[in-house]
Amino acid sequence: MIWLSWRQFRAQALVAAFALILLAGCLVVLGRQIRGGDYSGAELREQFQGRVYLLDAVLLLTPALIGLFWGAPLAARELETGTHRLVWNQSITRRRWLTVKLLLTGLAAVITGALVSALLTWAAGPLDRFTGDRFSTIFFGTRNLAPVAYGVFALVLGAVAGLLIRRTVPAMAVTLVVLVMTQALIPNVIRPHLMAPERLSVPITAEVVRNLSFLGQHPEISGLKMPGAWVINTSELRTADGSRVSDDTYGVCVAGSLDKAPDCLAALNLHVDVDYQPVSRYWTFQWLESVLYLSLALLLAAVGLWRIQGAAH
Amino acid sequence: MVGMSSVLKAAGLTKRYGKHLALTDCDLDVPAGRVTGLVGPNGAGKSTLLQLACGLIEPTAGALEVLGNRPGATAAHLARVGFVAQDTPVYSSLTVEEHLRLGARLNPRWDAALARRRVERSGLRPGQKAGRLSGGQRAQLALTLAVAKRPELLIFDEPAAALDPLARDAFLRDLVESVTELGASAVLSSHLLGDVERVCDHLVVLAGGRVRVAGDVDTLVTGADSLESLVLAYLKEAVR
Numbered sequence: 153m154i155w156l157s158w159r160q161f162r163a164q165a166l167v168a169a170f171a172l173i174l175l176a177g178c179l180v181v182l183g184r185q186i187r188g189g190d191y192s193g194a195e196l197r198e199q200f201q202g203r204v205y206l207l208d209a210v211l212l213l214t215p216a217l218i219g220l221f222w223g224a225p226l227a228a229r230e231l232e233t234g235t236h237r238l239v240w241n242q243s244i245t246r247r248r249w250l251t252v253k254l255l256l257t258g259l260a261a262v263i264t265g266a267l268v269s270a271l272l273t274w275a276a277g278p279l280d281r282f283t284g285d286r287f288s289t290i291f292f293g294t295r296n297l298a299p300v301a302y303g304v305f306a307l308v309l310g311a312v313a314g315l316l317i318r319r320t321v322p323a324m325a326v327t328l329v330v331l332v333m334t335q336a337l338i339p340n341v342i343r344p345h346l347m348a349p350e351r352l353s354v355p356i357t358a359e360v361v362r363n364l365s366f367l368g369q370h371p372e373i374s375g376l377k378m379p380g381a382w383v384i385n386t387s388e389l390r391t392a393d394g395s396r397v398s399d400d401t402y403g404v405c406v407a408g409s410l411d412k413a414p415d416c417l418a419a420l421n422l423h424v425d426v427d428y429q430p431v432s433r434y435w436t437f438q439w440l441e442s443v444l445y446l447s448l449a450l451l452l453a454a455v456g457l458w459r460i461q462g463a464a465h
Numbered sequence: 466m467v468g469m470s471s472v473l474k475a476a477g478l479t480k481r482y483g484k485h486l487a488l489t490d491c492d493l494d495v496p497a498g499r500v501t502g503l504v505g506p507n508g509a510g511k512s513t514l515l516q517l518a519c520g521l522i523e524p525t526a527g528a529l530e531v532l533g534n535r536p537g538a539t540a541a542h543l544a545r546v547g548f549v550a551q552d553t554p555v556y557s558s559l560t561v562e563e564h565l566r567l568g569a570r571l572n573p574r575w576d577a578a579l580a581r582r583r584v585e586r587s588g589l590r591p592g593q594k595a596g597r598l599s600g601g602q603r604a605q606l607a608l609t610l611a612v613a614k615r616p617e618l619l620i621f622d623e624p625a626a627a628l629d630p631l632a633r634d635a636f637l638r639d640l641v642e643s644v645t646e647l648g649a650s651a652v653l654s655s656h657l658l659g660d661v662e663r664v665c666d667h668l669v670v671l672a673g674g675r676v677r678v679a680g681d682v683d684t685l686v687t688g689a690d691s692l693e694s695l696v697l698a699y700l701k702e703a704v705r
Contacts, residue, residue, distance in 0.1 A: 155570050159563065160556075234554035238607070240537075241519055242571035243544035243614060464521040 153244055153252040161257060164222055172264060175210065176271055182207070183275030193282035204276045211272055211294040215306035216331050218261050223310020224323040226253055227456075227463070231318045236464060246460045254311060254453055258304055265303035269296060286434050287382035289339045297438045301445035306331055308449040312456040315463055338441070344384045346440045349427040352378075356389060356422040358414035367413060371402040373424065380431030387425040389417075397422055472497045472618045472650045473518055477527035480513050487513040489674040490527070495652060495667065500644060502665030502682075503654040504696055510674040511654035512551060515622045518652065519548040532618055544574055547611035547649075551622040553604045557596025561589045564606055565613075572614035579646075580613035587639070601632030605639065612643040619644060621653035625660060637664055662692045670696055672703035 186200055227250070230236040240246050273280075273295045285291055292298060309330055314323035354360065354376065361367070365375030371389035389397045397420065405416035429437065473495040480488040488510045495501050503511050516522045517529055520537015529535070534542050555564060561584060569575045584591065587605040589598070595606060604624060611619060621640065625633040641664050644651045655661050661668065668685060670677040677699045678685070682692065689695040 153571060156567050159559065159567075163558075233557070234550065234552060235556055237521060237548070237550035238554045238556070238610070239567075239571075240521060241543065241546070241548040241550075241611075242568070243540050243573055244571050245537075245540050245543070248540070462523060464516065 153249060154256065156239070157253045157256045161222075161260070165260060168222075168260070168264060172267060175268060179207065179268070179271040179275045183271070183277075186275065186278050191278075196279045196282055200276075200279055204279055205290075207272055207276070208290050208294045211268055211299055212290070212335075214265065214268060214299065215302035216328060218264065218303045219306030219310035219327045219331055220324045222257050222261065223307040224314045224327050225320045226257060226311040226314055227460075228314030228318060228320040228323045231315075231463070232320060240464065246463075247457050250311075250315075250457060250460055254308060254456075257311075258307055261303040261307045262300055265300035269294070269299040284380050284431075286380065286431065287429065287437070292343075292437070292441075293335070293339070296435075297442045298445075301442035301449075302335075305334075305445040305449045305452075308452045308456070312452045315456050316459060318463070338444070342444070343437070343441060344382075344429070346437060346444075347429065347433060349384050349429055352426050352428065353423045354378075354426050356417055356420075356424065358418040361414035361417050367406055367410075369403070369406075370399060371397045376424065376426060378426065378428055382429040383426055384429065385427040389422045389424060392421055392423075470497060471495055472532055473652065474530045475514075475527065476529075478514075478517070478524055478529050479526040480510075480517060480522070481525040486674050488517075488524075491674075491676050493669065493676055493679060495650075495669070495679075497650050499650055499667040499681075500641070500665045501650075501652045501667040501669060502661035503652060503669045503671060504656065504658060504661055505654075505671035505677075506656065506700060509671045511656075511671055512622055514671065515548075515620050515652065515654055519546055519620050521548075544572060544614060545617045547614055547616035547619045549604075549607045549611045549619075549621045549624050551624075552627060553600075553607035553624065555595040555598070555603055555606055557594065559595055560591065561593050561595060561598075561606060562591035564595060564610060565591075568610045568613055574615045576613045576615050579615075580609055583609045583612065583639070583643075599632070601628050601636065604628060604632070604636050608636070608639060608643065612647065615647060617647075617649055619647075619649050619651040621651065623654055623656070626655070626657070633660070640664065658693045658696055668692075668696075670699045672700050675703070677703055 182200070182203060186196065191199065230239065239249065280286070280291065280295070293302065306327070310323065310327040313326045314320060317323045317326060360376070363377070364373050367373065373386060373389065376383060376386050389402060391397050401420065405420070406413050471494050473493065475491050475493040478488055478491040478493070479486070491514070503514065505511055513522070517524055518531050518536055520543070532542070532545050536546070537543055559567070565577070565580050565584065568580060569577055583605070587602065589602055589606060595603065598606065608624070624640070625636050628636060637660060653665070666682050667680070668682050669679045685695055686692055
């Protein structure tokens with residue numbers, strides 16, 4: 153069965169290997185250039201940020217490609233061409249047939265994901281250390297472990313969609329939609345709560361106010377940054393006793409000249425309570441999210457193995 | 466086979482696709498050591514019965530035993546049944562040689578010599594892609610795969626329906642030879658009564674998802690003008 157799986161996967165694997173070599177070449181060149189000059193952080197950002205974003209996009213796209221072109225046709229193409237009636241009548245159970253196919257293609261997905269992720273993590277390293285934005289959607293999902301888990305999940309998703317829908321192109325469409333949904337949902341809804349956030353009271357100094365991105369009519373602020381950490385929620389402006397500062401008191405400070413607002417607000421002795429994930433949790437989060445995606449993949453594989461007995465018609 | 470009285474035994478077998486009943490409450494006992502013809506008009510439930518028999522699909526209700534077991538449940542049981550599906554599917558991007566390799570890898574009782582002999586005799590070139598074979602050649606390749614796993618029961622679903630008369634003639638001859646060589650039982654469906662009369666010694670007439678008659682061809686034909694008039698009589702009765 154390993155031989156047949158490999159023989160059927162060979163063409164797709166060759167295309168992928170060719171693309172991987174090209175991508176790896178780009179990443180190695182980038183990594184050497186980033187390390188080539190004695191760049192300051194700002195220079196790194198100016199020179200390389202654009203290209204790193206582009207490669208981030210390629211890495212975000214990789215799981216989708218794996219799901220669409222390796223996963224979706226895996227069973228659907230057999231069902232479309234009728235060859236399932238040939239192969240499922242050899243002396244091998246369908247469950248074993250699917251298991252071997254998923255394991256072999258899954259191994260290829262792991263190797264692909266690990267290779268591109270490791271190379272990008274290395275290449276963009278100096279820039280990432282300067283940016284320090286490790287938890288943001290793009291950086292978190294394109295460095296270290298997470299891309300490997302995404303790839304495995306996308307593969308199993310595509311394969312099971314193909315098995316249940318029985319047609320390759322609709323299975324590809326469903327795979328893409330579900331992948332986009334999970335990639336939108338998990339970073340925003342699930343990831344912040346993988347661990348209970350820490351809470352910190354941050355005093356509102358003139359310096360803090362100057363760095364804010366937005367000062368509104370109401371005493372609520374956004375854009376508060378903490379180095380390396382992931383700010384999940386910022387409370388309204390609070391007075392020393394923890395109650396919300398009145399709109400009037402706040403309004404006086406922001407009504408006048410914007411130059412005076414920082415000092416005026418600082419004089420009120422205000423603070424905000426910030427819920428955040430500290431930078432020290434980065435690897436815990438990488439593992440947690442990988443385990444989450446791999447568990448989803450296992451669950452989907454179980455559904456596929458369960459439903460394959462009824463999949464012939 | 467000594468000690469085995471029937472290859473296929475159905476009791477109350479029913480298969481439903483949504484609202485459509487493909488098979489209704491079928492009782493059937495197909496004896497071992499025979500070539501059984503399954504005849505009936507299109508949509509009679511022939512394909513459904515054969516796909517149930519090889520375990521490709523599962524019954525909605527009732528029981529079905531093939532060679533004394535639930536069909537297709539284990540690898541060991543799959544090894545005992547060879548199935549040639551309708552339109553004889555093969556992998557178009559794999560060569561003839563690779564199909565034999567597939568058979569050898571996936572079947573513990575694979576008879577490589579038999580497979581090679583059959584491929585040579587059918588004039589199939591080992592390096593040829595299966596997608597470029599003619600209908601007759603493709604059917605021969607599918608037959609080879611089913612036969613070389615040395616099953617005890619061979620099931621054919623309209624194997625010769627799409628072939629021209631010459632290819633059909635050659636295919637049916639090979640089919641009978643293979644069954645004899647293996648000492649296997651066989652069940653084949655067809656809507657071509659001539660084919661059935663030529664190769665089968667046992668007959669099951671299926672119409673409207675029900676078994677209309679089953680028995681040895683010799684016994685059934687006694688008292689009738691011909692097999693054809695006999696089957697037509699049963700089918701006309703089913704329509705009424």
